[in-house]
Amino acid sequence: QKEVEQDPGPLSVPEGAIVSLNCTYSNSAFQYFMWYRQYSRKGPELLMYTYSSGNKEDGRFTAQVDKSSKYISLFIRDSQPSDSATYLCAMRGGGNKLTFGTGTQLKVEL
Amino acid sequence: GAVVSQHPSWVICKSGTSVKIECRSLDFQATTMFWYRQFPKQSLMLMATSNEGSKATYEQGVEKDKFLINHASLTLSTLTVTSAHPEDSSFYICSARGSGVYSGNTIYFGEGSWLTVV
Numbered sequence: 001q002k003e004v005e006q007d008p009g010p011l012s013v014p015e016g017a018i019v020s021l022n023c024t025y026s027n028s029a030f031q032y033f034m035w036y037r038q039y040s041r042k043g044p045e046l047l048m049y050t051y052s053s054g055n056k057e058d059g060r061f062t063a064q065v066d067k068s069s070k071y072i073s074l075f076i077r078d079s080q081p082s083d084s085a086t087y088l089c090a091m092r093g094g095g096n097k098l099t100f101g102t103g104t105q106l107k108v109e110l
Numbered sequence: 111g112a113v114v115s116q117h118p119s120w121v122i123c124k125s126g127t128s129v130k131i132e133c134r135s136l137d138f139q140a141t142t143m144f145w146y147r148q149f150p151k152q153s154l155m156l157m158a159t160s161n162e163g164s165k166a167t168y169e170q171g172v173e174k175d176k177f178l179i180n181h182a183s184l185t186l187s188t189l190t191v192t193s194a195h196p197e198d199s200s201f202y203i204c205s206a207r208g209s210g211v212y213s214g215n216t217i218y219f220g221e222g223s224w225l226t227v228v
Contacts, residue, residue: 034216043116043203043222044154088153090217096142096207098217100153 003027006089006101015110019076023089023101026070030091030099033065035074038086038103047087048074079108113137114206116220123194123227130190131223133204139184140206144217145177148201160187194227201225 006023013019021035032051036044048063050056050072056063062075072091076083089101113136123129133143142161146154158174160166160181168174176198178190187206191198203222 032216036219041201041222041224043219046216046218049216092217096144096159096217097156098144098205102153 001026003099004089004091004101007104008102010105010107012107012109013079015079015081015108017079017108019074019079019083019106019108021074021076021087021089021104021106023072023091024070025072025091025099027091027093027099028067028070029093031094032092033063033072034090034098035061035063036088036090037083038088040085044088081108081110083108114140114204114218114220116204116223118223119221120224121226123225125195125227126193128190128192129194129225130188131202131204131225133187133189133206133220135185135206135208135218138206138208140187140208141184142207143181143187144205144207145179145187145189146203146205148203148222154203157189191225194225196227199225199227 004025035048038044050063050065053065053067060077064073084107086103086105088103090098092098115134117132145157148154157172158166158168160179162181166179181187205217205219207217
């Protein structure tokens with residue numbers, strides 16, 4: 001079993017839809033949770049960073065962490081074609097090493 | 111947000127030659143930098159972790175003599191692929207973690223470098 005599980009998709013939604021992306025994990029030592037967006041042939045771009053459990057909102061993006069369930073989510077409201085990319089969840093404990101999900105490929109269609 | 115710059119963005123080299131990729135943190139001091147490799151449609155594979163002024167820590171299965179990492183200053187790390195072969199062709203990405211309030215707990219990625227060995 002992988003430490004971090006993420007559905008690879010692809011996930012296809014119409015423009016304006018609410019997108020829900022999720023990851024589950026097994027390591028209870030993870031404390032820092034991140035979501036990255038990666039466009040084709042580009043490096044990952046940090047979208048959201050959350051420490052421990054709770055919600056965090058930034059514009060159209062909301063990140064949720066439920067440590068009791070070992071489950072994290074990223075919601076994208078009013079999705080746009082420019083949101084089409086691969087979304088990677090990442091997490092770490094007290095050390096430096098990030099553990100990534102496999103990434104979910106999202107396509108927002110006109 | 112913090113910016114990490116990689117250079118070159120893409121490079122083509124002949125088999126048997128060496129190629130160097132630079133990773134710079136532009137607006138923060140990066141005490142720790144990471145080098146990843148990514149194959150098409152796959153997630154990032156950590157190759158090594160480097161701390162400024164000390165030797166890099168390589169992940170299992172990564173040849174340290176082939177992938178030379180130097181972290182000479184708090185803003186610069188380099189990855190040198192020595193005696194490159196076509197199977198080394200890949201997307202190489204660096205990331206950096208700073209220290210202090212500004213960027214201490216988050217890790218930022220560079221734009222990546224495409225290496226093609228012919």
